[in-house]
Amino acid sequence: MKKERFDKLVKSIAANPLWYSTYKITHKDGFEVHTFGEKRNKSLDEAKALFKEKGYKGEEVYDIANKLNNQDKLCNGYYTFLYNSEKDKISIGTFMVGYAYASRKNRFYPLVRKEPILAWTKHIYAFKRTLKNTRSPRIQLGRLFLTFIPEADDLIIKTLYNIDYVPEARISYRYHLNTKDEYEALDSYVGSKIPEVLKHYKPDTFLTLYKSLKNYTILESTSNSLFMNHKILNTLSIDPFASNNFYTENLSKLKDIHYDLFVLALSNKITDEEYKSILTISESNDIEDINMAREILNFKLENGSN
Numbered sequence: 001m002k003k004e005r006f007d008k009l010v011k012s013i014a015a016n017p018l019w020y021s022t023y024k025i026t027h028k029d030g031f032e033v034h035t036f037g038e039k040r041n042k043s044l045d046e047a048k049a050l051f052k053e054k055g056y057k058g059e060e061v062y063d064i065a066n067k068l069n070n071q072d073k074l075c076n077g078y079y080t081f082l083y084n085s086e087k088d089k090i091s092i093g094t095f096m097v098g099y100a101y102a103s104r105k106n107r108f109y110p111l112v113r114k115e116p117i118l119a120w121t122k123h124i125y126a127f128k129r130t131l132k133n134t135r136s137p138r139i140q141l142g143r144l145f146l147t148f149i150p151e152a153d154d155l156i157i158k159t160l161y162n163i164d165y166v167p168e169a170r171i172s173y174r175y176h177l178n179t180k181d182e183y184e185a186l187d188s189y190v191g192s193k194i195p196e197v198l199k200h201y202k203p204d205t206f207l208t209l210y211k212s213l214k215n216y217t218i219l220e221s222t223s224n225s226l227f228m229n230h231k232i233l234n235t236l237s238i239d240p241f242a243s244n245n246f247y248t249e250n251l252s253k254l255k256d257i258h259y260d261l262f263v264l265a266l267s268n269k270i271t272d273e274e275y276k277s278i279l280t281i282s283e284s285n286d287i288e289d290i291n292m293a294r295e296i297l298n299f300k301l302e303n304g305s306n
Helices: 001-015 043-054 059-070 150-161 182-190 198-202 203-211 218-225 230-236 245-266 274-282 289-301
Strands: 020-028 033-036 075-084 089-102 105-122 124-129 135-139
Touching: 001 033, 001 075, 001 089, 001 150, 043 059, 059 089, 059 105, 089 203, 105 135, 124 203, 182 203, 198 245, 203 218, 203 245, 245 274, 245 289, 274 289
Parallel strands: none
Antiparallel strands: 020 033, 033 075, 075 089, 089 105, 105 124, 124 135
16 A cells, blocks of 8 residues: 555656656665655755865855855755565655855855655654754644645655545544545544534644643633634734734634634534524624624523533
């Protein structure tokens, strides 16, 4: 399975020559490596000649090397896709080769830097940068953001996951594998079928609301991004240097309305028609309607049944 998806992936990238400058395939000792050069890569011969003749430091060297850097002639980047047949392992990474500047030592130096990006062994791992400037493996969550071929980022995830959509929610890759859409992945993550009425939320917004069931303060830090598209909040002229209680109060009300509706729908304590009706009222550009939606919800919560 991994080899099939690996073959499909590198074939798809190779079929888009505008994404890269060079393409090389290497077979050796059970390893198959596909190397794609960053599309901006150019010959490093001028830089090599410069440092060979004049050394790695000095004002003249800095001026010339800086000009070469502006012309993308100081360092090249590459994207590597490796399949290990013995371990049935896929590895994706980048490496840089050329010259870089060390500001503390006030000099240039030869650069060869490799960085792992993704690996699929027993699980799919992404490699996150640590405080010590090293890369540490973590279970892959959601989509992927790489460096040299940004056009390929979504293609990589869609191919490895065997899906036709780009994940938004940061949940483990295993929930996404072989699913038809992200809500099917979220069904698996939640452990039950998501009510249809809640699918008006984008997957990442749904996930935020779901996580807030355990930690409500999550909504405090994300409420602006969740509800800034609301009609009444969108029409307000916000002065960043002035207190705006009108905005703050209604943002808080909307946050609570969305949260309570979400809880009622997820626990099957509200009908689809009631959910849609209260949500529609809350989306009015009339403050009184928002207050009405809040009162209806209060009544619903107090009675606790549908």
